[in-house]
Amino acid sequence: MRSFSLRLQALRAVLAGFGLDGFLVSRRSSVRYLTGFSGTNGICFISESDAVFVTDFRYKQQSEQQIRGFRTEIATKTLLEGLRDTGLVKPGQTVGFESENITVSVFQKMRALFPGVKWEPLEKVVEDLSIVKAEEEIERLREAARMAERIFEDILPMLRPGTEEREIAAEILARTKRYGAERASFEPIVAGGERSALPHGSATDRRLRPGDLLVLDFGCVVDGYASDITRTVGIGKLDGRKREMYRIVRTAQQKAAAAVRPEIPCQELDAVARDFIRQAGYGEFFGHSLGHGLGLSVHMDPRIGPGVPKRIPPHAAITLEPGIYLPGIGGVRIEDDFVVRENGAEALTHSSAEPLELS
Amino acid sequence: MRSFSLRLQALRAVLAGFGLDGFLVSRRSSVRYLTGFSGTNGICFISESDAVFVTDFRYKQQSEQQIRGFRTEIATKTLLEGLRDTGLVKPGQTVGFESENITVSVFQKMRALFPGVKWEPLEKVVEDLSIVKAEEEIERLREAARMAERIFEDILPMLRPGTEEREIAAEILARTKRYGAERASFEPIVAGGERSALPHGSATDRRLRPGDLLVLDFGCVVDGYASDITRTVGIGKLDGRKREMYRIVRTAQQKAAAAVRPEIPCQELDAVARDFIRQAGYGEFFGHSLGHGLGLSVHMDPRIGPGVPKRIPPHAAITLEPGIYLPGIGGVRIEDDFVVRENGAEALTHSSAEPLELS
Numbered sequence: 001m002r003s004f005s006l007r008l009q010a011l012r013a014v015l016a017g018f019g020l021d022g023f024l025v026s027r028r029s030s031v032r033y034l035t036g037f038s039g040t041n042g043i044c045f046i047s048e049s050d051a052v053f054v055t056d057f058r059y060k061q062q063s064e065q066q067i068r069g070f071r072t073e074i075a076t077k078t079l080l081e082g083l084r085d086t087g088l089v090k091p092g093q094t095v096g097f098e099s100e101n102i103t104v105s106v107f108q109k110m111r112a113l114f115p116g117v118k119w120e121p122l123e124k125v126v127e128d129l130s131i132v133k134a135e136e137e138i139e140r141l142r143e144a145a146r147m148a149e150r151i152f153e154d155i156l157p158m159l160r161p162g163t164e165e166r167e168i169a170a171e172i173l174a175r176t177k178r179y180g181a182e183r184a185s186f187e188p189i190v191a192g193g194e195r196s197a198l199p200h201g202s203a204t205d206r207r208l209r210p211g212d213l214l215v216l217d218f219g220c221v222v223d224g225y226a227s228d229i230t231r232t233v234g235i236g237k238l239d240g241r242k243r244e245m246y247r248i249v250r251t252a253q254q255k256a257a258a259a260v261r262p263e264i265p266c267q268e269l270d271a272v273a274r275d276f277i278r279q280a281g282y283g284e285f286f287g288h289s290l291g292h293g294l295g296l297s298v299h300m301d302p303r304i305g306p307g308v309p310k311r312i313p314p315h316a317a318i319t320l321e322p323g324i325y326l327p328g329i330g331g332v333r334i335e336d337d338f339v340v341r342e343n344g345a346e347a348l349t350h351s352s353a354e355p356l357e358l359s
Numbered sequence: 360m361r362s363f364s365l366r367l368q369a370l371r372a373v374l375a376g377f378g379l380d381g382f383l384v385s386r387r388s389s390v391r392y393l394t395g396f397s398g399t400n401g402i403c404f405i406s407e408s409d410a411v412f413v414t415d416f417r418y419k420q421q422s423e424q425q426i427r428g429f430r431t432e433i434a435t436k437t438l439l440e441g442l443r444d445t446g447l448v449k450p451g452q453t454v455g456f457e458s459e460n461i462t463v464s465v466f467q468k469m470r471a472l473f474p475g476v477k478w479e480p481l482e483k484v485v486e487d488l489s490i491v492k493a494e495e496e497i498e499r500l501r502e503a504a505r506m507a508e509r510i511f512e513d514i515l516p517m518l519r520p521g522t523e524e525r526e527i528a529a530e531i532l533a534r535t536k537r538y539g540a541e542r543a544s545f546e547p548i549v550a551g552g553e554r555s556a557l558p559h560g561s562a563t564d565r566r567l568r569p570g571d572l573l574v575l576d577f578g579c580v581v582d583g584y585a586s587d588i589t590r591t592v593g594i595g596k597l598d599g600r601k602r603e604m605y606r607i608v609r610t611a612q613q614k615a616a617a618a619v620r621p622e623i624p625c626q627e628l629d630a631v632a633r634d635f636i637r638q639a640g641y642g643e644f645f646g647h648s649l650g651h652g653l654g655l656s657v658h659m660d661p662r663i664g665p666g667v668p669k670r671i672p673p674h675a676a677i678t679l680e681p682g683i684y685l686p687g688i689g690g691v692r693i694e695d696d697f698v699v700r701e702n703g704a705e706a707l708t709h710s711s712a713e714p715l716e717l718s
Contacts, residue, residue: 039559057646058558058647059559099467100464102462103459103460103461103462104456104461104462104480105458123464167537170532171533173533174532174533177526178526178529180525180564183546197420198417198421200398200417202541287416288417
C-alpha cells in the first residue's frame with residue numbers, strides 16, 4: 001500500500017512545517033485516509049518516528065486485516081486513555097489536533113489526561129491533504145458515481161403519477177446496498193411537486209402527480225468514497241416555465257463545467273453559474289453554493305461558493321449543483337461529479353441536456 | 360404544544376441554577392427536543408426572557424411549519440453570525456453551550472464573533488433533560504419499536520442458506536423507508552457465521568450457510584425517536600454450543616430486565632447480566648456495555664455499563680443488549696427496548712426465548 005505511506009509522509013511534512021512533535025488524528029474520514037480503517041472507533045497518533053493506531057476490542061480482528069504502517073493498540077477504556085498508555089505523548093511536547101473534529105468536552109479530557117502537553121488546534125489538516133486525489137481514489141469515486149447513475153436508470157420506471165416519494169427513496173436505498181455500497185452517502189432527497197422547491201426535502205408519502213417536477217438527490221459510498229448526484233425529471237409533460245428552469249440550470253452547470261481549470265478560485269467558478277442564473281432572472285432563487293469537494297467525506301473542501309477565494313487544485317474531485325427553487329411551484333437542481341484535470345473537468349456522471357419527461 | 364414550553368421552562372431552570380445569562384443550543388437532537396425542528400441546520404439561544412431559533416434559507420418554509428415558542432431568524436451567512444446579528448448575546452454575559460457538540464474550531468469562532476462574552480462549557484445539559492420521557496415521546500418510541508419488529512417479521516422468509524447479508528440489509532432499509540420512518544437509526548448490522556462474532560459487522564456479500572448464527576441489529580427513527588433492536592437467529596439447526604450461547608444471553612437479558620427499577624445505578628443493572636454471563640463461563644466474550652439510553656439520539660445517556668454509578672430515572676427509555684462473541688465461531692446478541700416504570704421495565708420489543716432456527 002504505497003499510497004498510505006505517501007500520505008503519512010505528507011502529514012509528517014506538515015508536522016515539520018508547524019514545528020510539532022506529533023499529531024492526533026481523530027476524524028473518521030482522516031483516520032481512514034491515513035490507515036485504511038473503515039470502523040467507527042479509532043484514533044491515530046503520528047510523530048516523526050512513530051505511527052500508532054488505537055481502537056477498541058470490537059475492531060481487533062478488523063484492524064489486523066485493514067491497518068498497514070501503523071502499530072495497533074487495543075484500548076480497554078477510552079481511546080484517549082489507550083493513547084496515553086502507549087507513553088508516546090510526553091509532557092513538554094507540542095501536539096497538533098483536528099480542531100474541526102475535537103469537541104470542547106473531549107479537549108478538556110485531553111488536557112486532563114496529558115498534563116504538560118501543549119495542544120495546537122489545526123483545522124482540516126488531513127482533509128486538506130486529501131483534496132488532491134490519487135488515480136486509485138478517482139477510480140473508487142468513478143465506481144461510486146457509476147453506481148448512483150445505474151440506480152437512477154433502474155428507478156426511472158417508478159417515476160410516474162401515483163408513486164409515493166418514500167417508495168422511491170426505499171428503492172434507492174435498497175439498490176445502494178444490493179450493489180455493494182458501504183452505505184448511502186446521505187439520506188436520499190426525494191421531493192416532488194411544490195416540495196421540490198425545498199432544497200432539502202426528505203421523502204414523504206406524497207404521491208407524484210402529472211406535471212410535477214421531481215428532485216432526486218442521492219449518492220453511494222464505495223470503499224469509503226462518496227458520489228453525490230441530483231437529477232430533476234418531469235412527471236409527464238412540464239409546463240413552459242418548468243422546462244425553462246431546467247434549461248437554465250443545466251446551461252449554468254455546463255458553463256461552470258467548461259470553466260473548470262486547475263487553480264481556479266472557488267468564487268470565480270461559482271460566479272460562472274450564478275451570473276448566468278441571475279441574468280436569466282432567477283438569481284434570488286439560487287440560494288446555496290454551486291458545489292463542494294468530494295472524497296472520503298461527501299461534503300468536503302473546497303466549498304465552491306461566493307466569497308471563497310481558495311483555489312481548486314488539479315485532481316480535486318468536486319460537484320457542480322446549481323438550482324432554482326420557486327416557492328409553491330417547484331425546484332430544479334442538477335448535480336454531477338467531476339475531477340479537475342489539467343485540461344479541464346472530467347465528468348464522472350452525466351445528466352441529461354433536456355428534461356426527462358416521464359409518463 | 361405544551362410539552363415544548365415545559366422543556367423550555369426546564370432549561371431555563373437549569374440556566375438559573377448555573378447563574379447563566381443564556382444558553383446556546385447547537386446539537387441537532389437538542390434543537391429538535393426544544394423546538395421540534397427536524398432539519399439539519401439550526402441553533403437556538405435561550406435566555407430568561409427570549410428564545411430565538413436561527414436557521415438558513417433552505418429551512419425557511421419548514422421552520423415556519425415546525426417551530427413553536429421561538430422567534431425564527433434566517434441567517435444569511437453562518438448560523439453564529441445570524442445569532443450575533445440578533446443582538447441578543449451581549450458583552451459581559453455568561454453564556455452556556457453544549458461542550459459535547461461544539462468543536463474547538465467553532466469555539467474559536469464563537470470567541471471571535473462575541474467579544475466580551477464569557478462562555479461556559481456544559482456537557483449534555485439538554486440530553487440530561489431529555490432522558491426522562493413524556494408519554495407522547497414514549498408513544499413514538501413504541502411506534503419506532505413496533506416498526507422494527509414488523510420489519511424483522513417481514514424478512515424472516517429471506518433468512519435461509521444462500522441469501523447474501525447485504526440483500527437482507529437492503530430489504531431492512533427499504534422497508535424502514537416504506538413504512539414511513541424518517542430514516543434507519545443506523546446502518547443495519549447483518550453478520551452471519553463467523554462474522555457474527557464481530558459486534559459491529561456490516562453487511563457483506565457473504566451468503567448464509569446452514570448452521571450459521573446470524574446477528575441483525577437495526578432500528579427505525581419515527582418522528583425523531585429511534586428504536587434499536589438486535590435479533591440472533593440460526594440458519595437451520597444450531598449446534599449445542601450455539602444454542603447454549605443463545606440461552607445464556609437471553610437469560611442474562613431477562614434477569615437484567617427483571618432487575619430494572621427506578622433509580623437503579625447503571626453499573627448495578629449491568630452487573631446483573633454480566634455476572635450471569637461470567638458464571639456461565641463466557642465472561643471474557645462479552646466486551647461491551649449492557650445497554651444505553653434511547654430517544655432523539657439512538658445512543659444517549661445513560662450508558663449502562665461497568666463503572667457507571669449514574670442512576671436510571673423513571674420514564675427513561677433504555678436498551679438491554681448482552682452478547683457473547685466467540686472468535687472464529689460466531690456471536691449472539693439480543694437487544695430489546697424498554698421504558699423504566701415505577702413497577703419495573705415495560706418492554707417495547709419482545710425477542711424470542713428460544714433461538715429461532717430457520718430453514
